[in-house]
Amino acid sequence: MDFELTDIQKQIQQTFHDFVERKVKPVAGRLDEEKQFPAILFKELGDLGFFSMRYPEEAGGSGLDHVSYMLAVMEIARGSLSLAAACTMQSLMATYFLYRFGDDDIKKNYFEEALKGNKIGAICMTEPNAGSDLMAIQTIAQGTSEGFILNGQKTWVTSAPVADFFTVLARTDNHDQLSIFFVPSNFEGVIIGKSIEKMGVRASVTSEVAFNDVKLPKRYLLGEIGGGTKCLKEILAEIRIMTAALAIGVATAAYEEALVYANERQQFGKPIGKFQAVQLKFADMCVKLETAKHYVLYAATRCDKNLPRHKESMVAKLYASECAVSICDEASRVLASYGYAVEYNLERYLRDSRFTLIGGGTSEILKINIAKEIGL
Numbered sequence: 001m002d003f004e005l006t007d008i009q010k011q012i013q014q015t016f017h018d019f020v021e022r023k024v025k026p027v028a029g030r031l032d033e034e035k036q037f038p039a040i041l042f043k044e045l046g047d048l049g050f051f052s053m054r055y056p057e058e059a060g061g062s063g064l065d066h067v068s069y070m071l072a073v074m075e076i077a078r079g080s081l082s083l084a085a086a087c088t089m090q091s092l093m094a095t096y097f098l099y100r101f102g103d104d105d106i107k108k109n110y111f112e113e114a115l116k117g118n119k120i121g122a123i124c125m126t127e128p129n130a131g132s133d134l135m136a137i138q139t140i141a142q143g144t145s146e147g148f149i150l151n152g153q154k155t156w157v158t159s160a161p162v163a164d165f166f167t168v169l170a171r172t173d174n175h176d177q178l179s180i181f182f183v184p185s186n187f188e189g190v191i192i193g194k195s196i197e198k199m200g201v202r203a204s205v206t207s208e209v210a211f212n213d214v215k216l217p218k219r220y221l222l223g224e225i226g227g228g229t230k231c232l233k234e235i236l237a238e239i240r241i242m243t244a245a246l247a248i249g250v251a252t253a254a255y256e257e258a259l260v261y262a263n264e265r266q267q268f269g270k271p272i273g274k275f276q277a278v279q280l281k282f283a284d285m286c287v288k289l290e291t292a293k294h295y296v297l298y299a300a301t302r303c304d305k306n307l308p309r310h311k312e313s314m315v316a317k318l319y320a321s322e323c324a325v326s327i328c329d330e331a332s333r334v335l336a337s338y339g340y341a342v343e344y345n346l347e348r349y350l351r352d353s354r355f356t357l358i359g360g361g362t363s364e365i366l367k368i369n370i371a372k373e374i375g376l
């Protein structure tokens with residue numbers, strides 16, 4: 001794959017590749033089985049600079065480009081999609097609004113600590129009755145003379161059981177548009193609900209969060225009243241490209257492991273990779289993986305060049321996630337019974353890959369919006 005990466009981009013890719021080979025791959029299966037937040041690896045990725053790479057230097061980040069960030073995401077997801085899901089949440093959605101709108105106290109005590117991996121953040125958008133349709137959000141922040149009182153129920157919150165702070169999308173009593181609030185998890189009235197048992201990404205812990213009369217000072221409003229939807233759009237393309245990078249990571253792992261197996265496994269007196277039926281599977285997987293990866297990096301370069309990327313981010317996310325599920329499925333067939341065995345990684349990849357179909361917009365929602373973009 002030659003996307004003409006710069007020397008720095010290649011170096012970053014190699015750094016995360018080596019980290020994943022040494023630290024993540026050997027434990028990824030156990031993490032999934034134990035369904036525990038991977039606290040040690042999370043902190044080590046903080047020390048390696050993953051959480052700060054996409055923020056500018058003046059904010060305590062390393063000011064790297066989007067291509068570098070996506071390459072790192074692909075590598076981490078190649079090792080463990082659970083770990084990558086928790087880490088991308090931290091590096092993007094959970095911290096972005098603190099960076100944009102937090103006051104000195106929020107920046108010093110939460111944002112900068114989150115960049116080092118010392119504090120964990122989460123984003124609360126989804127509600128029991130508001131998934132794809134975020135405008136149906138019912139969580140309400142009632143304005144008072146001192147600030148706001150927050151009430152509502154959120155669900156599917158990645159990292160909620162271990163989070164130190166939340167970024168919460170809510171409506172206010174005086175505006176139809178949504179607003180964004182900063183909420184420390186130890187505030188009175190913040191209740192972490194039951195963990196959600198999932199099919200995949202099981203080491204990325206997810207739960208419900210309730211806000212019962214949580215009193216927030218005025219300064220915890222991030223941005224303007226009613227400015228939440230617009231601000232969310234600022235990073236929507238990046239969220240989608242990042243989800244596409246997650247998909248590439250897990251698909252690469254499945255493809256690479258199936259390839260090794262196809263060269264080793266002997267049936268009818270030769271490696272199964274010598275049978276044309278198996279070769280055709282690999283040709284199809286290779287085409288999907290290469291095209292999806294190139295397109296995701298192309299979409300990331302549009303972010304770096306500040307070019308329009310709304311449509312490109314949707315194409316990237318839709319194509320990469322659908323390719324990932326199909327590649328993980330085909331790769332597990334190459335291993336046949338061993339692809340069905342928990343002892344091998346392929347069944348985990350297949351379960352995990354389905355997560356990439358959901359976050360950042362479902363395939364159906366993306367298709368509808370792509371059709372709108374092309375004038376239908």
Ligand SMILES: Cc1cc2nc3c(=O)[nH]c(=O)nc-3n(C[C@H](O)[C@H](O)[C@H](O)COP(=O)(O)OP(=O)(O)OC[C@H]3O[C@@H](n4cnc5c(N)ncnc54)[C@H](O)[C@@H]3O)c2cc1C
Pocket residue numbers: 089122123124125126130131132133155156157158159198201206355358359360361362363364365368
């Ligand atoms: C592992 C995991 C982690 C997550 N982490 C977070 C998190 O940290 N924070 C957070 O806020 N949320 C999180 N989510 C929630 C995620 O963002 C939502 O699940 C997603 O937005 C889809 O919402 P929904 O599941 O309610 O599906 P729905 O919106 O109810 O959709 C159900 C089905 O209907 C289809 N559909 C809906 N509307 C339309 C339409 N207009 N036209 C055609 N088809 C339509 C969808 O495509 C889908 O097939 C997470 C989800 C998962 C699985």
